[in-house]
Amino acid sequence: MNRVIGVAVLAIGVVLLYLGYQSSISPVDQALTAATGSYTNTTIIYVVSGVAAVIGGATVTVFGHRGA
Secondary structure, eight states: OHHHHHHHHHHHHHHHHHHHHHHHTSHHHHHHHHHHSSOOHHHHHHHHHHHHHHHHHHHHHHHSOOOO
16 A cells, blocks of 8 residues: 555656656746746645655555555
8 A cells, every 4th residue: 555655646747857857847847947947836735745746656566554
């Protein structure tokens, strides 16, 4: 059961990273990055949440409780 949850969290993390990438290449974010040198809060939240979910999901998938 833990392994299934880990894979699901890992998949959610990948989706969040994809959304962060898509957000970072949007015209609004490109203009803001050119003007201020930083990304929008939404982009940062997507990327940070995605990285955390990928790390957490991979950890649970690999090192999850193996007991019956």
